[in-house]
Amino acid sequence: MSAAPPPCTLVQLLLPLRGADGQRWPRAMLDAVRDELSARFGGATAFVRAPAAGAWEDPGGEVQRDEGVPVEVMSGRLDRVWWAAYRATLEARFDQDEVLIRASAVERL
Template identity: 55%
Template sequence: MHLIQLLLPLYDRAGQPFPPGLYDRVRKELVARFGGLTTYSRAPAKGLWKEDGDSVRRDDIVVYEVMTDAVDRAWWATWRKQLESEFQQDELVIRAQAIEQL
């Protein structure tokens, strides 16, 4: 079993919130494809990273996660590119980890 997490930004580069419909489409796609979804959105997570030298950038993010038996890497790579365009990101983090259900 694998846990796949999508880290989605709440704001565009100008600091404006993305439209709710964008998140609705992502949720619908994940539920349709994986049969369920967990969303961590009540208190946005904070992302920090160094960009150039000592400059630190910050993002408020929401985390969506799904569980699946197999990871279709080709599908995820294609969908990540689409999401990067829709969310105006140079790189969007989608990560997978093997899990054991207890």
């Protein structure tokens, strides 16, 4: 019987496909995030061909819509301080109030 692989964390980011002016971000900006995460974590997947469509209600009660590119990274350790700083970097780079980053414990099979 083989030993179970160690637990790991799946980190998911949702990057905006367009700026506040409605123009698509250059593909190179999304590729740069994937490359940065790959260099740090040994790999990353950006789902650039299947953008996610989102909708939410703003504080004024109006429904806002946008499209985002999901990016995933698997890591053996979750460094919350590093992720908070990287989220701030992405928010500035993509001119966003918030870039969604979430983490889940996963089991590798």
